[in-house]
Amino acid sequence: xxxxxxxxxxxxxxxxxNVTLSCEQNLNHDAMYWYRQDPxxxxxxxxxxxIVNDFQKGDxxxxxxxxxxxxxxxxxxxxxxxxxxxxxxxxxxxIERGFRQPQHFGDGTRLSIL
Amino acid sequence: xxxxxxxQTEISVVEKEDVTLDCVYETRDTTYYLFWYKQPPxxxxxxxxxxxxxxxxxxxxxxYSWNFQKSTSSFNFTITASQVxxxxxxxxxxxEGGGSEKLVFGKGTKLTVNP
Numbered sequence: 001x002x003x004x005x006x007x008x009x010x011x012x013x014x015x016x017x018n019v020t021l022s023c024e025q026n027l028n029h030d031a032m033y034w035y036r037q038d039p040x041x042x043x044x045x046x047x048x049x050x051i052v053n054d055f056q057k058g059d060x061x062x063x064x065x066x067x068x069x070x071x072x073x074x075x076x077x078x079x080x081x082x083x084x085x086x087x088x089x090x091x092x093x094x095i096e097r098g099f100r101q102p103q104h105f106g107d108g109t110r111l112s113i114l
Numbered sequence: 115x116x117x118x119x120x121x122q123t124e125i126s127v128v129e130k131e132d133v134t135l136d137c138v139y140e141t142r143d144t145t146y147y148l149f150w151y152k153q154p155p156x157x158x159x160x161x162x163x164x165x166x167x168x169x170x171x172x173x174x175x176x177x178y179s180w181n182f183q184k185s186t187s188s189f190n191f192t193i194t195a196s197q198v199x200x201x202x203x204x205x206x207x208x209x210e211g212g213g214s215e216k217l218v219f220g221k222g223t224k225l226t227v228n229p
Contacts, residue, residue, distance in 0.1 A: 040123070040221065040222075041221055041222075042118075042205060042207075042218075042219030042220050042221045042222055043159075043205070043219045044219075045216070045217070088157065090157075090158070090159065092159070099147075099209040099216055099217040100147050100164075100166075100209055102149065102161040102164055103159075103161065103217070104161065105151075105158045105159040105160070106158060107156060107157050107158045108157040108158060
């Protein structure tokens, strides 16, 4: 089945620790995105990548980093500089670059602070 | 600047009732795209519909229908004869045309359909 796989489903971070959230897609989509969702809020864009080896900051990139070495993979690292990392993180992809195309989402990763 | 407002934070209905979820948007572009997504309790967002600014025709898909009115900058979503499986958070989103690198989401409306 084609889709987006996010792992782990739940993640706990200790003070001062970096953690990496995995996102893999087998849809052969060019573009991939990371969003953060806080309770009662809409989604906010962290980073996006329109093509391999290229990525752009979204609205709330501070304290996060990404890489796009392969078309199918777009991992997100939450660094210790992100002081309030507790949130639900969603990865998405779309068939081509730009925000006009529908996005397909993974099941999300819920990150909490220990 | 683009903005999406979903004024209804939560709605609760009884099964088989019709329900309308409101979405009002702001944009200075003449070319833009509007979306609705459904987020069930499992967490992933599911794409429901995309509409571009030049297509004002209303759309119906089974029990779902969408009413796009540029005059009032609204893109409302109606579920007819609601079912318990419709319980979810629904998001409206806006992307401006002209190569915009942004998709802006509303804060969502949580719909609960009670048996």
